[in-house]
Amino acid sequence: MTVPTSMELLDGHLAGLASALLPYRSVAGRLARWGHDLARLLAGGGRLLVAGNGGSAAEAQHLAAELVGKLRDDRAPLSAIALCAETSSLTALGNDYGFDEVFARQVRAHGRSGDILLLLSTSGRSANLVRAARAGRELGLRCWALTGPTPNPLADACTDVLAVPSPDNQVVQELHLVSAHVLCAYVDAHLPVLLGPAGRYGAGQPSPNPLGAPAAEPGPAAPGATPPVRPSGVADELVLRVPGGIDLGTSEEEP
Numbered sequence: 001m002t003v004p005t006s007m008e009l010l011d012g013h014l015a016g017l018a019s020a021l022l023p024y025r026s027v028a029g030r031l032a033r034w035g036h037d038l039a040r041l042l043a044g045g046g047r048l049l050v051a052g053n054g055g056s057a058a059e060a061q062h063l064a065a066e067l068v069g070k071l072r073d074d075r076a077p078l079s080a081i082a083l084c085a086e087t088s089s090l091t092a093l094g095n096d097y098g099f100d101e102v103f104a105r106q107v108r109a110h111g112r113s114g115d116i117l118l119l120l121s122t123s124g125r126s127a128n129l130v131r132a133a134r135a136g137r138e139l140g141l142r143c144w145a146l147t148g149p150t151p152n153p154l155a156d157a158c159t160d161v162l163a164v165p166s167p168d169n170q171v172v173q174e175l176h177l178v179s180a181h182v183l184c185a186y187v188d189a190h191l192p193v194l195l196g197p198a199g200r201y202g203a204g205q206p207s208p209n210p211l212g213a214p215a216a217e218p219g220p221a222a223p224g225a226t227p228p229v230r231p232s233g234v235a236d237e238l239v240l241r242v243p244g245g246i247d248l249g250t251s252e253e254e255p
Helices: 006-043 055-068 087-097 104-110 127-139 153-157 169-199
Strands: 048-052 080-082 116-120 142-147 160-163 237-242 246-252
Touching: 006 048, 006 116, 006 160, 006 169, 048 055, 048 104, 048 127, 055 080, 055 116, 055 169, 087 104, 104 127, 116 127, 127 142, 127 153, 142 153, 142 169, 153 160
Parallel strands: 048 080, 048 116, 116 142, 142 160
Antiparallel strands: 237 246
8 A cells, every 4th residue: 555645645635625615605695694693692692502522522612712702803702602611511411311412401501592502513413413403492592503515414403504515524624613713703793883892892992801900909998997807716827637637738818
């Protein structure tokens, strides 16, 4: 068996990606609509729930991070939860209810009518995502899917789907990431219109509590106010001990 050269591997991958790019332009209108709808939801205090498995889980977390944080310019934080990110919940739910229920139960816990549930899957056949979509629709969430070629069970279970027309899972994942970035860009474009100045910090308007800002100094005590009194017998240095005399650590008590 001949090992392909580095250029052959790269060129082959880029050729597969290039062949999917032009057909994928057909989703531009849907992405724009999703961005508008998501911006309106988040600006009104709604929430995005997002989930996936494996590489799609990483992309779900990436999308949530762009919304809670920022894509480019600073702006108000937006509510987005990656259901695949909380390992304690995932393992507890998988252990107690089975892996097919790990997302559906979280949707029932966090989802509210009118929220958006976005599910990412290259195959569209992940049972835990299909169940999450069904749970979301039962609760009145709008359920969107990012998948590979349709038809597939996840696309059928959701109210709207954006499908990448490629048989290569790697290409599908790469264009899902492009979709996530473009979706966030549309959200950012709509927020200043929906929220006014609060929708975007910048242009001379500082973000509230920017990183590195010094903590505010406490103001003077009100006239006649009684200063805090330390309970009798409490030392400045607190030493935590367990039976056997083992020190767990020390800390300075706040005055």
